[in-house]
Amino acid sequence: MPVIPTQKLLYKISESCKQQPKNQLAEVQRKIIVTPLLKLFPQVPQEALYYELLNSGLFKPHEWMALDDTVKQLEERDVWGIVKKEYRRLKPLWDGPKVRIYIYPLTNNRPIFEGMTANKNGVAFNKALFLFVTTDLAEAELTTLFVHEYHHSCRLFYLNKTPQEMLLKDSVVLEGMAEWAVEELYGEKSLSPWAKRYSYEEALMIWKQSFVPALNVKGVGNHHAYLYGDRKKQLPKWIGYCIGYHIVQSYLKNKGPVEQSTLCKIPTDDLLAGSDFSTD
Template sequence: MSVVQTQKWLYEFVKECKEKSIVDYASVQCETICNPLKKAFPKVHSQAMQQELLNHGLFDPFEWFKIETVVEEMEKQNVWKIIEKEFQSLKKIWNGPNVPIYIFPIKRGLLGFRKDMHRKNGVAYKEAIFLFLSTDLSKEEIKAMLAHEYNHACRLHFINLSPEKTPLKESLIIEGLGEYAVKDLYGEKLLAPWTNLYPFDQALQIWKKHFLPSLSIKGLTNHHAFLYGQKGSPLPKWIGYYIGYQIIDTYQEQHGPFKKNELYQKSADTLIAGSKFPIK
């Protein structure tokens, strides 16, 4: 099975926290949750992996006393089984790679814990997918999230570029393809809010002025402001995500329909050139 039974790790984490009289919860989390990830990331130190996952939504170590309740609820909802079944379906549809999928509670994700809690987040690497979930997600939301992240993994395997060598145009396409896959499989009702955040004409002007001259900038760390926006700059919130999605959506509109795995196998240059975002 590609879906790793991480609930076993989570119960062990709670057990270790309960049994030790003096507890460094961060170290226990690193030992029980991050050390096993060496199988997928043998060259990454466990502490570095822990920080990376915490940045993307992994529960804070001090939340240990809630984690057992969260995992029990997620098991009642058959989260691991739902994701495994949907992954096998997506893998067949897209002829995609067999990557491990790790499921963990999201930071402050216990149902009813707080009104502004984060409900879900995910991150995909060539080596693996991580899903961070709360206890109040519908089955459809879980499936849509998996599709977005697994589509990323498919694209990452196809382009086979290191994070340092990935250009901005590819980051835009990766995000656009992921969210278009959600629309294609499950309909517009499950699309992220950022897909309709701006008037098209406004985004087009930002594209011409700020994105076109920057499409070859390499290194994922250099793409953050373009994707997420930057306070005090001409780049508004989520603008790169919006543009990436619109590139794929307008390309499909003008040249589709395509087989399920065709889009993620097209070059970034082809997808941009065939969209409503001009390259000149």
């Protein structure tokens, strides 16, 4: 069962929280959502996994009171069915791995991007991916979110690296590949706004100045400044995502069309070497 029926877990959380004091709400959420995941992530402490999900957009424990209504609306919009259909289409198309897909409500405490409050987010691993969504999320946005995250799972399955082993160059290429997958399936209009935020020339200049010296920095947690931007490092917003997109586009321009099932298995160094973004 690739798409886990998380609506059942959500109803269970709602029912359990009605009988618990406020200081036990987090424990209820952790027990019902996180504990079953430990078999997929045996090396990850439960608290660390819980924090990762919360940090990625999982609804906060105190938001349980809206769960029943939220789940009913998501069911009416057939969110689980839409994702299942897309997974069944993409897995053979990309020769992708079997993953477990978890769908949960997005927290009300949402960041603001480009002047708009976020209405979705996701996080992917090579064995599982998580989608955090709102009840007003359009079907097209839901499918592009899934495409992006499932492509991450495909790439991570090939790389076979833990988050701590990932290099900065792996993370940048990972994001660029996922955005290309979205564009290939749904067109340029479906790209994230930061994919083309900076021109090819701007991206190449920043790549040479700031990224090339840091390409072997290990650990996903150490890549955030490069992906999202950092004033102290003089890195503009979303620059890593934009550079990743330009890298993949230049590789395809130089090498010609490549099937996704092949593209996601190209070693990072080979892809960089075939692009305009050399590491020299």
